[in-house]
Amino acid sequence: MTNATNQENPKNQLSASVVAAEKQASRTRAFLLAPGVLTILLIGILPLSIVLTYSFMVPGDYGGVKAEFSIDAYVQLVFEEDIFDETMSFTSSYLQIFGRSLALAIFATVASLLVGFPTAYFIATRTPETRAAWLFMITIPFWTNLLIRTYAMLLILRDEGAINLGLMKLGLIEKAIPMLYTNFAVGLGLIYAFLPFMILPIYASLEKLDLRLVEAGFDLYANRFKVLKRIIIPIAKPGIAAGCILVFIPSLGAFITPELLGGGKSLMIGNLIYILFGSSRNWPFGSAIALILMALVLVSLLIYVRRSGEKGASTHG
Amino acid sequence: MAETTASIARPVTGKAVDLKYQPGFSIVAWTCLVVLYAPIAVLVLFSFNENRSVALWTRFSLDWYYKAWNNEGIQNAAITSLEVAIVAMIASTIMATMAALVTTRTPPYRGLNLAVTIINQPLMVPEIVTAVATLTFFALIKQATGVTGIGYLMLAHTVFCIPFAYMPIRARLEDMDLSLEQAAADLYAPPLKVFRRITLPLLTPGIMAGAMLAFIVSLDDVIITLFVGGPGETTLPIYILGQIRRGVTPEVNAVSTVFLGFSVIFVTLIFLFGKNKK
Numbered sequence: 001m002t003n004a005t006n007q008e009n010p011k012n013q014l015s016a017s018v019v020a021a022e023k024q025a026s027r028t029r030a031f032l033l034a035p036g037v038l039t040i041l042l043i044g045i046l047p048l049s050i051v052l053t054y055s056f057m058v059p060g061d062y063g064g065v066k067a068e069f070s071i072d073a074y075v076q077l078v079f080e081e082d083i084f085d086e087t088m089s090f091t092s093s094y095l096q097i098f099g100r101s102l103a104l105a106i107f108a109t110v111a112s113l114l115v116g117f118p119t120a121y122f123i124a125t126r127t128p129e130t131r132a133a134w135l136f137m138i139t140i141p142f143w144t145n146l147l148i149r150t151y152a153m154l155l156i157l158r159d160e161g162a163i164n165l166g167l168m169k170l171g172l173i174e175k176a177i178p179m180l181y182t183n184f185a186v187g188l189g190l191i192y193a194f195l196p197f198m199i200l201p202i203y204a205s206l207e208k209l210d211l212r213l214v215e216a217g218f219d220l221y222a223n224r225f226k227v228l229k230r231i232i233i234p235i236a237k238p239g240i241a242a243g244c245i246l247v248f249i250p251s252l253g254a255f256i257t258p259e260l261l262g263g264g265k266s267l268m269i270g271n272l273i274y275i276l277f278g279s280s281r282n283w284p285f286g287s288a289i290a291l292i293l294m295a296l297v298l299v300s301l302l303i304y305v306r307r308s309g310e311k312g313a314s315t316h317g
Numbered sequence: 318m319a320e321t322t323a324s325i326a327r328p329v330t331g332k333a334v335d336l337k338y339q340p341g342f343s344i345v346a347w348t349c350l351v352v353l354y355a356p357i358a359v360l361v362l363f364s365f366n367e368n369r370s371v372a373l374w375t376r377f378s379l380d381w382y383y384k385a386w387n388n389e390g391i392q393n394a395a396i397t398s399l400e401v402a403i404v405a406m407i408a409s410t411i412m413a414t415m416a417a418l419v420t421t422r423t424p425p426y427r428g429l430n431l432a433v434t435i436i437n438q439p440l441m442v443p444e445i446v447t448a449v450a451t452l453t454f455f456a457l458i459k460q461a462t463g464v465t466g467i468g469y470l471m472l473a474h475t476v477f478c479i480p481f482a483y484m485p486i487r488a489r490l491e492d493m494d495l496s497l498e499q500a501a502a503d504l505y506a507p508p509l510k511v512f513r514r515i516t517l518p519l520l521t522p523g524i525m526a527g528a529m530l531a532f533i534v535s536l537d538d539v540i541i542t543l544f545v546g547g548p549g550e551t552t553l554p555i556y557i558l559g560q561i562r563r564g565v566t567p568e569v570n571a572v573s574t575v576f577l578g579f580s581v582i583f584v585t586l587i588f589l590f591g592k593n594k595k
Contacts, residue, residue: 039479143580156356
């Protein structure tokens with residue numbers, strides 16, 4: 001009897017101290033996590049619900065909102081009210097901005113892929129020293145100010161810019177080709193802005209490319225194109241998918257690039273939001289547009305996660 | 318990489334095949350590099366142009382740098398930028414370090430993934446949406462309390478800097494050898510002492526990289542500052558944006574060049590800190 005209790009006591013003490021230690025650990029965890037997590041929750045996530053609420057209200061007289069329930073902000077996207085007889089008629093001007101943003105983002109993604117894949121492959125097949133130098137050169141624009149880089153692009157594309165002056169000096173053209181303030185300039189600017197986001201993940205997936213696979217392909221009489229298509233590209237797929245999402249998402253929500261390089265006829269969603277919150281003072285409509293943009297981004301993220309999940313499953317199966 | 322020679326003899330033809338070669342890829346890569354740097358080169362070049370035009374080169378001069386340096390608007394904007402970036406850097410690095418210690422050092426527990434997702438949230442929402450959300454939230458608070466000031470802008474910057482500071486710190490913690498900490502604990506060092514004497518010194522390069530990343534990200538920000546920053550809270554990028562809207566001048570080129578140089582130095586430092594770990 002006494003033996004049994006003696007054996008039990010230390011055990012109880014032990015489990016009690018384990019529980020206490022666990023409690024202490026969880027308190028420490030909470031203390032360390034709280035500042036960062038709470039700051040982001042309060043200032044990064046909670047305000048999104050305010051935007052959601054505002055999108056169902058009516059604009060205030062001097063900016064801001066009036067607390068009246070209304071779905072006008074969402075109706076406005078597709079219908080406009082006639083000022084005189086208050087009838088509603090279909091309008092495509094906002095849908096056009098969404099369509100243009102999607103088209104430009106897809107264009108930038110595809111073009112970046114076409115340019116970025118060969119570049120990433122080229123870098124991945126260099127010697128380690130050359131590779132480091134190339135990576136460094138690609139990373140620098142990645143972290144330098146986007147506004148300044150876009151301004152540099154503006155300098156080049158202007159009527160008096162380097163491209164037009166160069167072509168004129170060569171006698172190829174007589175008058176400057178207007179490039180600035182067109183969809184073309186915005187598309188080019190987006191590629192220029194986000195190309196490193198395409199190159200780096202593809203490089204990461206090609207970095208550990210096992211050349212024995214390529215060798216096996218050649219041994220089996222595949223030509224270069226077949227080796228590329230059947231061996232190298234499948235290996236790079238995760239990087240390609242990540243690169244595409246990393247170019248597409250910021251392109252879709254781009255603001256600086258269309259603001260500097262685009263004109264009135266190449267507005268993107270980002271400019272529209274800025275106008276609605278700035279000069280137009282229509283916060284509810286701006287909120288609705290911002291939420292739709294976020295929904296588009298979330299949908300593309302979901303597709304990305306789904307597809308990369310399926311890919312993983314199919315290779316295992 | 319596997320121990321394979323880069324070229325093999327093809328079985329039938331006997332001709333050597335370069336395994337890595339793909340036609341045209343090197344041309345694309347070099348074009349990429351040129352295209353990435355050519356516009357920046359033009360910008361930098363014309364900041365040294367004596368002429369007012371940013372198109373025709375006349376003579377080398379530092380006039381525009383001199384003008385920019387003495388421009389009160391630029392001075393004030395630069396000071397505002399530095400103030401905001403320093404506060405955001407310190408606050409976000411401290412919070413990111415604390416969070417990184419928890420998300421890497423403790424055994425997995427319920428809510429861990431959620432915490433990591435929340436910390437990375439500012440990276441997933443388009444910046445313009447965050448800007449709008451922050452604007453509306455701060456407008457509400459300002460209305461309710463009447464408190465205004467640059468603190469709001471600093472707070473907004475801190476939030477989006479946290480995930481950037483978090484990434485290198487977390488990476489460093491994950492790479493770290495645990496045996497030193499275990500040895501110290503075995504020798505009866507209390508947890509806080511282990512942290513101060515072992516973990517923190519080993520973590521310093523990661524914290525430095527995280528802090529610099531946060532600093533540069535705050536310094537570069539345009540969209541959130543444009544929405545949240547009030548009058549008199551013009552940062553350097555916002556000042557530059559205003560100037561560009563008014564027209565192209567070499568003075569903008571000069572400020573931009575200095576700004577670029579600053580970023581390049583920082584990125585190089587971050588790169589070197591990252592390399593140290595091997």
